[in-house]
Amino acid sequence: MTVPFVFEKPLGMRDTLPVLYDLKTNIRQRIQGVTETWGYRFMNTPTLEYYETVGDASAILDQQLFKLLDQRGKTLVLRPDMTAPIARVAASSLKHEPFPLRLAYDSNVFRAQEDEGGKPAEFEQIGVELIGDGTTSADAEVIALMAEVLNKAGLEEYQIAIGHVGFIQELFLSIVGNEERAATLRRFLYEKNYVGYRRHVREMALSSIDQKRLMALLTLRGDGSKLSEAIELLPTDKGEKVLSDLRTLLDTLDSYGVAHRVKFDFTLVSHMSYYTGVVFEGYANNLGVPLSNGGRYDELLSRFNRPAQATGFGIRLDHLTEALNPKREELLPAAIIFSPERKKEAIQQATERRSKGEKVVMQELSGIKDLDAYSEGFEDVVYMIGKNGRGTM
Amino acid sequence: MLTMAMPKGRIFEEAVGLLRKAGYRLPPEFDDSRKLILEIEEENLRFILAKPMDVPTYVEHGVADVGIAGKDVMLEEERNVYEVLDLKISGCYLAVAGITDKPLTGVAPKIATKYPNVASNYFREQGEQVEIIKLNGSIELAPLIGLADRIVDIVSTGRTLKENGLMETAFIEPITSRFIVNPVSYRTKDRVIDDMVERLSAVVEGVDDYEDR
Known part of the structure; x- marks a missing residue:
């Protein structure tokens, strides 16, 4: 006879007990309040989506998707992120609303964990999407809003790293010539394997100048002064455009009063393959995992037949709660x-x-x-x- | 303060030697202490001593900012950490070994190993169907008493294999120790970590990976 796993939960699933629920509600309300004052409208999408539409577009690894079948045998997924569902809505139910759209969400997303505990498979994400605006002002707005949200949530020590996947792509293509070889290099960065990256670069038949350019990419991390170093690596028209955009971005963030939180890091590549331009991550000083991330995804909307440039961010509420480490000031009844x-x-x-x-x-x-x-x-x-x-x- | 996860055992001494060469003043009692946590205040460093296989786990979860881990462990564990520098210490390689080098027969030959992921990836790439048996040590025993047809393990001199009458049947890949970094610490403690990487890379032997900076 089998013993029922009364207290067991599926791997990565967690209960939220009253005290934690209270804390989260408090943080959630503050974040939602700020986000609304910037004119973003909150919305919900279904927990289940079709695999072919949202699952496929979401760019979360296939083995991380929770899949199930509906009565007619169609594959469904528990939504692994909110960006793809919101893109779907922007291109369908909201297709008559003029761009730019400012939308926000606060939803649980699901990513299956394979190996062990310590990483939740269901977690709450709060975020925004600014759809139909390709300007640098839009990039700055979402980064500044993310900083404002973290401020209002009460987080004192945090940093934001900004990278640009378009820059990396342009650098790789201008040196190695074709997409296949560029993808190999990108993969090393994505796997965070710098030893392998350097070895691969040394083994490629390249001029020593080009090898140096590829090696130097790994050291492009720091304040605004790194932008001048970056321009030397990529003196093409596209490279100059990217870097002047990043300079404008930094100026704008300065106007928002958040420039001191920001560092540039050109090695930043996200696991989300749909990003096309500026990407960023937020880190708390006392937490070993990123708090939040986001970036520009100009290709995603065209998958839903309403091509548009877009940018956004998502904050992990569980990570933020842990970073805030709030006191248990539960008001007893x-x-x-x-x-x-x-x-x-x-x-x-x-x-x-x-x-x-x-x-x-x-x-x-x-x-x-x-x-x-x-x-x-x-x-x-x-x-x-x-x-x-x-x-x- | 920067926290560094160090592997206990074989790699430890070499790693400590490398840190000293890089100019970190580690007290002599460091070498034979039985403490699991050691603080070196004048260097603003804290060391935790972990099982080699666990080092990437501590670093991934961010309880250690940086660590020293063998490439074998990195391949097996596939943790989300930066592999920043090849320290070129504790060199060895991953290999397949068995009693004979005759081709594997049978429907599903059995492979004993401490590295089930590495082993199954390797045999999948070879297009061979095998069954993996996870062992925690003395892997050489498995083929001798008939538990497995082959083993996958790290080989440094080959002496253990030889003394147990085993022969290497395939080379998988070379292994050295790596300097690894937590993705958040890499950004929030970038100054200290970049400095450490620079100092370490200056003393790493052989071709310097980092000289192209």
């Missing part, structure tokens, strides 16, 4: 413990206090097994017991 003969009076008092916004628990005495242990969970306890007994004990 009050309790009215009553016996049946004074039930009416108890209800009156509870109703009155609740209408003032107080948290009040009503509990009949005979339902409690251990009175001392039970009453510890409350801010104060009012007893309404016996025919004539008076109020508080």
Whole structure:
């Protein structure tokens, strides 16, 4: 006979207990508040989507998708990210609304974990998408909003790294000539294997100048001064365009007052293959995983037949909560413990206090097994017991 | 403070030697301490001593900022960490070995190994169907008493294989130790880490990967 896994949950699935729920609600409300003041409208999409539409477009590795079949045998996925579903909506239900669209979401996304615990397979993501705007101002707006959201959530120490996948692509193509060889190089960066990257570059039949350019890419990390180094690596028209855009971006972020949070890092490549331009990640100083990420995805919307340039970001609420490490300032409710003969009076008092916004628990005495242990969970306890007994004990 | 995960055992001494050569002042008692956490205040460094196979795990989760791990472990664990520098220490290689070098027969030959991912990837690439048996040590025992037809393991001198009457049947890939970095620390503690990479790469022997900077 099999023993049921009463307390077991599928790998990566978590319960959110009341205290944590409270903390998250608090953070969530602050983030939503800020996002709304920037004119972004919140929306929801279904948890299940078709594999061919959203699953395929989402660029999450296939083995990380939770897949199931509907009654007619069509493959469905639990949405692995929100960008692809929102792109679908922007191109269908909202197709008559003029661009640019400013949309926001707060939803759970699902990514299957293969190996071990410590990484949730379902997590809440809060983010925005700015669709139909290809300007540098749009890139700056989403980065500045992400910073503002982190500020308002109460995070004091954080940094944002900005990279540009278009720059990397242009550099690789201008040196190695074709997409296949560029993809090999990109793969080393994506796998974070710099040892392999350098070895591969040394083994390629390239001039020593080109080898140096490829090697130097790995050191393009730092403040705005790195932009001048970058221009030396890629003195093409497209390279100059990218770098002057990044300069404008930095100026704009300065106007928003967040430039001090920002560093450039041209080695930043995301696992999301749909990014085409500026990419960025947010890091808290006390957390080993990125808090948030985002970037420009100018090709995704054309998969849904409404070509548009777009950019956005997503913040992992679980990671943000961990980084904030907030104190457990749970406001305990009050309790009215009553016996049946004074039930009416108890209800009156509870109703009155609740209408003032107080948290009040009503509990009949005979339902409690251990009175001392039970009453510890409350801010104060009012007893309404016996025919004539008076109020508080 | 920067936290560095160090592998206990074989690689440890060589790694400590490399750090000293790179100018890090590590006290003499460092070498034979039994403590699992060592703080070197004057260098603003904290070392944690972990099983070699676990080093990338500590670094991926960010409880260690950087670490030293064998390429064999990196291949097996496939952790989300930056592999920044080849330290060229503890050189060895991954190989297949068996009692004979006659081709594998049978429907599903059995392979014993500490590296189930590496082994199954290798045999998949060869187009051979095998069954992997995970062992935790003394892998050479498996073919001798009939648990497996082949083993996949790291070989440094080949002496253990020879003394147990085994022969190498295939070379998989060369292995050295790597300097690895947590993706967030790589950005938030970039100055300290870049400095460390520079100092280490200056003392790494042989062709210098980093000289092209």
